[in-house]
Amino acid sequence: MYDRILVPTDGSAETERVVEHAAELAEAHGAELHAVYVINSATFASLPMETSWEGISDMLQEEGESALEDVRRVAGRYDVDLTTHLVEGPPNKEIVRHAEREGFDLIVMGTHGRGGIDRLLLGSVAERVVRASTVPVLTVRVEKTETTAKAETVEEVKGSS
Template identity: 35%
Template sequence: MAATILVAFDESPQATAALHHALSTYDNATIRVLYVNDPWEWAGADGIDGVFYAEEAFERSQEVAEEVIATAEEIAREYDTEVTTESEVGAASETIVAYAEEHNVDHIVLGSHGRRGLERFLLGSVAERVVKRSPGSVTIIRDEPPDGDE
């Protein structure tokens, strides 16, 4: 039976490198790409005339999610590979781990920004929380994607 690989994808250079890694490393695997639409990222967005409108912010976040997923599918086509793509709303690390548990994921691949010191302490580390809570193994990619693939 083929392994199921989950790639957390947010279009950052690190996530892009993680997707390239998964596509080039796990030839016979089922690859699932997950974009987590984190409300903390869109809830503070500027609204119209400086007024925040939750419905508009959520709608815009859904549009962004569709764009990110389309980018992941485009990258997969470069490898002549079909991937399963999904977008879920929630806190990134918790949603990634819950998704992995619900879909019997064997391995998670995700990018890390490699923050250190105070910045890491204040912002936390999604990658670190996923590693600690993951039901299976995790590969962290900190490299940039191949030239021209940003």
């Protein structure tokens, strides 16, 4: 049923569950597994002009490579062929464009399951992909792990000092 599966990653710890799910599907179907990380340079458009774009570009590239390395580590536990891709642009548009252009049979991606005002204010890459993609999308609900939540709380406390 599935020959080519795409799993977008944002590099978060919660993505591991999504990659595991995609790798299990790929293994069960004998499918190729592809991971994509989208460098969203638009998030840095509001930085002061004096900021070195070269330094930011390098940092974003490194973040993407690190996220894809995490996918390699998780997918390595399964009997699947993995190919990774690093692209740049708006994440939802690039995920859909990549999946449709490269002929994927399925996109497997995480969703935080936000509702109400959080969803309205924050938006959802997964929701936009589901709405725009002609390729079927399987969403895997991810929640922050206790360790991740504690780490973020520590960072928030540090940031407010």
